[in-house]
Every structure is written in structure tokens, then in C-alpha cells.
Amino acid sequence: MLLYERVAAALRAQIAHGTLRAGERLPSIRRLAEGHGVSVATAVQTYLQLEREGLVVARPRSGYFVRASTPQLPASPPARRRVPGEVNNPALLDATEIRARGDLLPLHSATPALELLPQGALMASVSRCLRRAPAVVLEYAPAQGHLALRRLIAQRYAQVGAPVSPEEIVITAGAMEAINLALRTITSPGDVVLVETPTYHGILQAVAALHLKVLEVPNLPGQGIDVARLDHLLQQNSVRAAVLVPNFNNPLGSLTSDADKRALVDSCARHGVVIIEDDIYGELAWSGQRPSLLRRWDTRGMVISCGSFSKMLAPGMRLGWLACNQWTDALVRAKFFSTVGGTSLTQLAMSDYLQRHDLERHLRRLRRTLADNGQRMFEAIARYWPSDTRASEPQGGLSLWVQLPARGDSRVLSKAALSKGIRTSPGVLFSSRGEYADYVRLSCGLVWNERLDRAMKELGKLAAKLDGSKVITP
Ligand SMILES: Cc1ncc(COP(=O)(O)O)c(C=O)c1O
The missing domain is CATH 3.40.640.10 (Type I PLP-dependent aspartate aminotransferase-like (Major domain))
Incomplete structure (x- = not known):
């Protein structure tokens, strides 16, 4: 076994046993090298290998982190309209405002934050x-x-x-x-x-x-x-x-x-x-x-x-x-x-x-930040939301699509979140007939900070309180 494979196997085992948990920072390259008595080049190769396997993520200027593993959304087909029909979704036809309001955290809008x-x-x-x-x-x-x-x-x-x-x-x-x-x-x-x-x-x-x-x-x-x-x-x-x-x-x-x-x-x-x-x-x-x-x-x-x-x-x-x-x-x-x-x-x-x-230079920076934000949002869901929450794993863009546990209604969640100063987009907005009531869309376009971390925690608490039997009928 090559040296880097041996170190990777050790880290893989620690992740599998939960010694290293999702979102946790891994040792710096130098510390990893010292700890395992290998060269810096071998430590770099170890992290690159684990990154390729999807077990760790690199964050610019912060180092390597254990990747979160929220259960993925099932790849089964969603509900769909098999025969042509008119758009019939009052929530959709009433939605006319996406502007950010200074006092509310705009997790509802798929736009990059002004700072980006x-x-x-x-x-x-x-x-x-x-x-x-x-x-x-x-x-x-x-x-x-x-x-x-x-x-x-x-x-x-x-x-x-x-x-x-x-x-x-x-x-x-x-x-x-x-x-x-x-x-x-x-x-x-x-x-x-x-x-x-x-x-x-x-x-x-x-x-x-x-x-x-x-x-x-x-x-x-x-x-x-x-x-x-x-x-x-x-x-x-x-x-x-x-x-x-x-x-x-x-x-x-x-x-x-x-x-x-x-x-x-x-x-x-x-x-x-x-x-x-x-x-x-x-x-x-x-x-x-x-x-x-x-x-x-x-x-x-x-x-x-x-x-x-x-x-x-x-x-x-x-x-x-x-x-x-x-x-x-x-x-x-x-x-x-x-x-x-x-x-x-x-x-x-x-x-x-x-x-x-x-x-291109601006886009390179923006893409990196969005990928990093997306990963942090994903980790926050894994850490703070009920364990049976499922989330999409986006390959690009500005949104994360989250399925609430126990068929909770995201309109109830969005309303409760609003009273805590957080705006989210309920899933019904993304369908022609008001389906996806148990989904919520969150923006990945905000700069990660304490306030966002607290908001994700708050949303997790609200999601845990949702009662699947209390649904809003459109
Ligand atoms: C898929 C998609 N198309 C179009 C738009 C609207 O874009 P614009 O602001 O350029 O009109 C959006 C905005 O969120 C979008 O997500």
C-alpha cells in the first residue's frame, strides 16, 4: 500500500466511526504529515484522494473539512402532470415580491449577496x-x-x-x-x-x-x-x-x-x-x-x-x-x-x-464562494435539522432544495421562520399545481457568518416541531 493510501485509510476509518464528524476541521497538511510521519507531499496527496472520494472538502484559506452526509433526495420521479393542463396554483399566482427586506435574512431569494x-x-x-x-x-x-x-x-x-x-x-x-x-x-x-x-x-x-x-x-x-x-x-x-x-x-x-x-x-x-x-x-x-x-x-x-x-x-x-x-x-x-x-x-x-x-476572475471567486456556502448549508442541515431531512446536492447555481421530515408543511415552516426574521421559499412555489408542500428552497447566495449559522439552527428547530398532520390545504 502506498504511503498516502495508508494515511487516507486511517482518516477514512475515523470518519466512518464518527471520530471525525461532518463539518469538522481536519488537521492542517503540516500537522497531518507530522502526525503520520510522512512528507507534506504525501499529506497533500491524501487529502486530494479523500476529496476525490467525496469524503472531505477544501475551503479556501480555511483548510480541509469532513463532508456532511445528509441523506440525499431520492432519485425517484416527483409528482408530475401526465396530461396537459392549466397552471392552477394560487400560491404561485400571488407571489410578486422577491426584494430583500433589510430586517429579514433573505434565504428565500436565489441571488448572490451584494457583498459577492x-x-x-x-x-x-x-x-x-x-x-x-x-x-x-x-x-x-x-x-x-x-x-x-x-x-x-x-x-x-x-x-x-x-x-x-x-x-x-x-x-x-x-x-x-x-x-x-x-x-x-x-x-x-x-x-x-x-x-x-x-x-x-x-x-x-x-x-x-x-x-x-x-x-x-x-x-x-x-x-x-x-x-x-x-x-x-x-x-x-x-x-x-x-x-x-x-x-x-x-x-x-x-x-x-x-x-x-x-x-x-x-x-x-x-x-x-x-x-x-x-x-x-x-x-x-x-x-x-x-x-x-x-x-x-x-x-x-x-x-x-x-x-x-x-x-x-x-x-x-x-x-x-x-x-x-x-x-x-x-x-x-x-x-x-x-x-x-x-x-x-x-x-x-x-x-x-x-x-x-x-x-472570468470575478466568476471564479463567486463559484468558489457558492460551492463553499452550499457545503456549509448542507453541513448545517446535517448538524441542526432532524436526521430524516433530505437535501439536494447541487452541482451549481444558487439553491438548495430540502425535503422536510415526516411530510411537514413548508408553508407552516416559512411562516414560523418569518416570525424569527428569516425568509424562505416554500416548495409549492415550484410546481404548477401546488405540489412539493414538504419541500423548502434555501438560497446558497449569502455569505456564511454567525447570523446564517444561527438561522439554520433556528430553522432546524422549527422543522423538528412540524407536525405532518397539520398541513395547509391550498
Ligand atoms: C431559472 C431561472 N430563470 C430565470 C430567472 C429570472 O432571471 P432574471 O432576473 O434575469 O429575469 C430566475 C431567477 O431566479 C431563475 O432562477
Whole structure:
């Protein structure tokens, strides 16, 4: 047995016996080396091996920790709508406020905390644009959006291996407007749209507002979109479009594999289904490796990609985009007919920021922090919440999807949490018919600190008090 394997075996046994517990800090590399009489290189190799096995995690500037092992969510299919139907979920249709309130801990919102965003640099770009181009800033913007920003977005697509021309890009007010414009361009009221379950409430709200029917395909924890089921559904139903989040679905954080993405694009193309690809979390892979876009396998021009700066730079600037070639003119018309154009100030300020700063550098830091936060949230659940709580193990994005023990109702939990100054998102918001009442979505976008640790403890106590028999009927 190699030296590092011997040391790894010793640590593995301590973890298995509970001598070292989830979330506990492991000895520094130097102490490990001294303790086992091995070289520093061997100690490093030991931790790398245990990290590969998923037993330990490295935290920047803090060292190595034992990974938490909260029971994972079952990979079994969630409840789903097998036949097309209207969105029928009062909780979803009433939800209109996501803004953070200073006095409440915003665990409800899938956005990075302000401290994680380059606030100073963005503000400097806004002031520079106001000073240098007041005339442009005060005029109407082109309906398609300013070319400077479209070019920078196209450059980013080229860097991640999904080339697109600036002429194929339309600037929108966030991904939400992108999805709305795409749906309005592709569908007519009464058409059937395929969505994932669970999925982001904004997608369901858009579908409901346009009087479309939904058909649901499961998104499975750790696996992503159930492509076999999707193909089956497309064979059985006449579907016009699919709104999908293959890269880090909200709320699960799951990633659909490349093989499944290719099969999914093929299946939709065979059935004449237009894919509206919501790639808002594509840049937030916790591993640091940017996953591919569906458009990579799109040979027939059937994919409309939607992106946004909301999750990486500034949700309040309301800047997103559409990228596709076949429907560009129709999408520009839809944008013009609805709002004439976007806001010049934010478009030019974002262009200024992107020209002056290294976005990749900011993203590297953000991804690392989110991965670290996600792991700490996971550990806090393992430590403070009832032992039969289950949580998703996100591969990216900003959310953790938690199943409460004993079928507790997350609306009861969310209400009780609010009285303790904590906001959470009850699971019913992520379904078309009010399912997932026993789930809650928590944000991984807050900076880990004492207050967050206390809040997770408080939530654990509240979860333990939930009585499965007390459920709210919608
Ligand atoms: C999957 C998904 N799509 C779209 C949006 C909305 O993004 P934007 O702020 O860019 O409109 C969100 C926000 O949470 C989201 O999670």
C-alpha cells in the first residue's frame, strides 16, 4: 500500500466511526504529515484522494473539512402532470415580491449577496456612462439592444465554445423577459408547453399569463432532466415549446449530462418542439467547469437560448438576452411592441464594466464562494435539522432544495421562520399545481457568518416541531 493510501485509510476509518464528524476541521497538511510521519507531499496527496472520494472538502484559506452526509433526495420521479393542463396554483399566482427586506435574512431569494458582487466597479461604470454619454443615455435604446453589449455577449459565448453572432442576440430585461418574449413569439394561447418539475416559479407564471397549458417532465436530483420520459411525453402529446433549465435547475441545482442534452435536442427536433433554453445558471458551476449549452447540438435552429447578468453581476440592472438565428426578427418585433427598447444606461454601463474587468476572475471567486456556502448549508442541515431531512446536492447555481421530515408543511415552516426574521421559499412555489408542500428552497447566495449559522439552527428547530398532520390545504 502506498504511503498516502495508508494515511487516507486511517482518516477514512475515523470518519466512518464518527471520530471525525461532518463539518469538522481536519488537521492542517503540516500537522497531518507530522502526525503520520510522512512528507507534506504525501499529506497533500491524501487529502486530494479523500476529496476525490467525496469524503472531505477544501475551503479556501480555511483548510480541509469532513463532508456532511445528509441523506440525499431520492432519485425517484416527483409528482408530475401526465396530461396537459392549466397552471392552477394560487400560491404561485400571488407571489410578486422577491426584494430583500433589510430586517429579514433573505434565504428565500436565489441571488448572490451584494457583498459577492463587484459593486464598486459597476457603480463606477454607471457614473462614467452618465458623465461621458448623457445624450445616448437619455435617448431611446435600439429595440435589439446596444451593439456594444451584444458583441461582448457574443464574445463570451465564443469563449465557452458556443459561437453566436451579435446580430442573433436581443437584449432583454433579464432572463424573465427573454422567456416571455420567446413564448409570445413561438406559441399561441392554448398551446402546450413542456416544463420541468420542480421548476422556477417565474417560468410557470409566464406560462400561466400567456394562457398556455403545461406538461411536466421530471428533473431528478443529481441527474437532471429525465430524457426518456421527455421523449415519451413528446410521442404522446402535441407540444409546441419546451422551457428547460438543463444547467443547474432551480430549485434542485442538478445538471443534465451532455449525452442527455444531445438526446433531448434530437427528441425535440424530431417532434418539432422549439426549445427555450434558460441558461441563467450556466456560469455558476460549483466545479468551475462551464457546462455546455443545448444550442451546441442544435443543427436545425430549434433552440432559443436565454441568458442573464442577474445571477453573476446585478439582478437590479435587469439585463438579459436571447440568442437564436431563426426568430431574431420576430423577437426584436416582440421587444419593440412591448417596451420599445431596453434601458441605455444599464446596457452601456454593463458594456463598460465588461470591457474594463476580467469577468472570468470575478466568476471564479463567486463559484468558489457558492460551492463553499452550499457545503456549509448542507453541513448545517446535517448538524441542526432532524436526521430524516433530505437535501439536494447541487452541482451549481444558487439553491438548495430540502425535503422536510415526516411530510411537514413548508408553508407552516416559512411562516414560523418569518416570525424569527428569516425568509424562505416554500416548495409549492415550484410546481404548477401546488405540489412539493414538504419541500423548502434555501438560497446558497449569502455569505456564511454567525447570523446564517444561527438561522439554520433556528430553522432546524422549527422543522423538528412540524407536525405532518397539520398541513395547509391550498
Ligand atoms: C431559472 C431561472 N430563470 C430565470 C430567472 C429570472 O432571471 P432574471 O432576473 O434575469 O429575469 C430566475 C431567477 O431566479 C431563475 O432562477
